[in-house]
Amino acid sequence: METILVLAHTENDGSLAKTAREALHAAATLHKSLAGSKLVVGLVGDNVQAAANSIAACPATKYFGVTGAEFTQPRYGTDTAAAEAICKTAQATVVVAPATSRWARVLPGVAQRLGGRADTHVTGAAAADGKISVNRWYYRQRMESSQTRTQRPWILGIDPGSQSACDCGAGTASVEMVAVNLPDTAKRTTVVGVREPKADAQTIRPDAQLLFVTGAGWTKKQADGQTHVPEAEKLILGFLKASRASLGSSKSLVDLGGEGQAVLPFLSHLNQIGQTGATPRHAKGLSTCCHGEEPHTVGWRFINERRAISLDPNCGWARGKADVLYVADAFQVIAKVNELLA
Ligand SMILES: Cc1cc2nc3c(=O)[nH]c(=O)nc-3n(C[C@H](O)[C@H](O)[C@H](O)COP(=O)(O)OP(=O)(O)OC[C@H]3O[C@@H](n4cnc5c(N)ncnc54)[C@H](O)[C@@H]3O)c2cc1C
Numbered sequence: 001m002e003t004i005l006v007l008a009h010t011e012n013d014g015s016l017a018k019t020a021r022e023a024l025h026a027a028a029t030l031h032k033s034l035a036g037s038k039l040v041v042g043l044v045g046d047n048v049q050a051a052a053n054s055i056a057a058c059p060a061t062k063y064f065g066v067t068g069a070e071f072t073q074p075r076y077g078t079d080t081a082a083a084e085a086i087c088k089t090a091q092a093t094v095v096v097a098p099a100t101s102r103w104a105r106v107l108p109g110v111a112q113r114l115g116g117r118a119d120t121h122v123t124g125a126a127a128a129d130g131k132i133s134v135n136r137w138y139y140r141q142r143m144e145s146s147q148t149r150t151q152r153p154w155i156l157g158i159d160p161g162s163q164s165a166c167d168c169g170a171g172t173a174s175v176e177m178v179a180v181n182l183p184d185t186a187k188r189t190t191v192v193g194v195r196e197p198k199a200d201a202q203t204i205r206p207d208a209q210l211l212f213v214t215g216a217g218w219t220k221k222q223a224d225g226q227t228h229v230p231e232a233e234k235l236i237l238g239f240l241k242a243s244r245a246s247l248g249s250s251k252s253l254v255d256l257g258g259e260g261q262a263v264l265p266f267l268s269h270l271n272q273i274g275q276t277g278a279t280p281r282h283a284k285g286l287s288t289c290c291h292g293e294e295p296h297t298v299g300w301r302f303i304n305e306r307r308a309i310s311l312d313p314n315c316g317w318a319r320g321k322a323d324v325l326y327v328a329d330a331f332q333v334i335a336k337v338n339e340l341l342a
Contacts, residue, residue, distance in 0.1 A: 002037045002132070004030055005092035006060065007083055009102060010045030012072070016054055018207070019098035021165035023158045026125055027096035028059055028166060034127035040064065042086035042178075044079065046072045049175060056171030064090055065175040070182060074102040076109070077186030083110045085180045092153050094132065096125065099157035107155050116153035123162040141279040141301055161206055161281045203240060203247035203266055211282040211303055212236075212245040213273060215290020216252035217310070217330065219263060228331065233264050235334045242341035246282060248273040248299075250290045273299035288330040292316030309333050 006027045008020035024041070031039040040062040043051050048065040066082035083106060087095055095110075097103050099120060111118035123144075124135040133146045134156055196202070218232040240247055249271040257263040272278065275295040285303035290296065292308060293316050300306060300321070307324040308317035317325045326333060 002034060002093045003091055004034075004037055004039050004094045004096060005042050005087060005090045006039070007042045007086060007092075007095050007097040007103075008044070008051075009071075009074075009079070009100070010043060010048055010051045014045065014047055014050045016043075016051045017098070017100070018165050019100050019158075019160045020051075021055070021167075022160060022163040023096050023098040024055060024058060024168070025163045025166040026122075026156075026158050028168075030094070030096070030125040030127060030132065031059060034130070034132065037127075038062075040090050040092070041173075042066075042083075042090060042092075043175070044071050044082045044086070049173075052173035052175050054170050055166070055168055056173040058166060058168035062090070063173045063175040064178050066178050066180055070187065073189075073191040075187075075189050075191060076105060077189060078180075078182060079103075079106045080109045080113065081180050081182055081186050082178075083107070084113050085178045087114055087153055089176075089178045094125075095153055095155040097155065097157055099159055104157055107157050111153070111155045114153050115151075116155060117149055117151040118155040118157065119147075119149075120157045121159050122156045123159050125156060142298065201266070204270060205244065205246040206280065208244055208246040209283045210243060210245040211248050211273070211280055211285040211300075212239060212243065213248040213250065213285065213287040213290055214253055214264065214267070215250040215288065215310075216256065217289025217291075219253065219256060220289075222331070223329075229264070231331065233266075235331065235338065236264065237266070238338045239334055239341070242338060245286075246280065247271055248278070248280065248285075250274070250296050251277060253290075275299065287317060287322070288334065290317075292319075292321045297321045 004027050006024050011017050031037050039060045041060045042064040044066045052063045064086045070078050108118045122134045133148045137144050219229050249267050251272050254267050254269050254272050275298050277299050279299045281302040284305045287308035306322045308322040309326045309330040313327045
């Protein structure tokens, strides 16, 4: 009989992040498809009661917690010790954890300590005829595999955004505290702070409903024979500010910077979508000034509703890559849209 453990850490305010609820959804789905399995939850943080209560209506039958000031920091030494202790106490055979930056560093080490195995970038788990299989994408998200393992415990790092978040309600959970004997060596590292870009400088927003893609057309000569890069910058940033969309780009546009041409300073290769870029997940996508070539549009695999604005009626978007193509000048369209959004 498999014991499925959802392993999560709390946020600084004691809550559970959406990524933890996504892992819970994946674990609950697996539990439902696996007759006789047990679902339990393990939480790590300063105080985990509020987090446990917030998901008390989920099908888990037991809650385990490792708590204390030492476990608030995202520190490898204390996080691995906490995760190892919970896995052992829960006698977990399958561990489902959100692949946050904090947990992704820790999970393979925990598998090593427990003599198990860890798989990263898992996008789904289910059982058929009592056998568990997990899904994972390869080769720039172009091939999906379904794979099984016999080793236990089997630790699964669930890709954020690949699941819907479990919407189970709140209640009162009874949490069994797990003691961890921490050697001093586990506490050598101290996290002194978090450095992150200002909210409006952060253009990659995985949780956004909309992906807004900019192509090289924004920096090309326009009908008047001139380029209009400062205007493009203003329009794009104005749209992002009003819509809170995530910013993606074609390769041509992000490459221009390296070639010394006039570019949009807020774009980097991290924004690149496509075969040699990212494959983000958003409900909708809007492409602007981009031709929609195959190496770019393969990165749109997980975008459900696609629209594009291009001057070229024969561009790739018109050839089955978009649901709607507006054959129009993106400078004019986005200026009007920004006006409406304001
Ligand atoms: C091995 C390989 C890997 C690659 N990987 C990637 C990848 O990961 N991601 C990626 O994006 N590309 C990738 N490419 C490159 C890809 O093939 C294209 O060259 C690139 O996507 C083109 O970018 P673009 O559409 O922005 O530019 P362009 O092809 O220059 O298109 C610009 C478009 O803007 C339009 N336009 C201009 N002005 C306006 C306006 N005012 N209003 C509306 N439209 C306007 C034009 O009509 C044109 O269609 C790869 C190529 C190779 C060979």
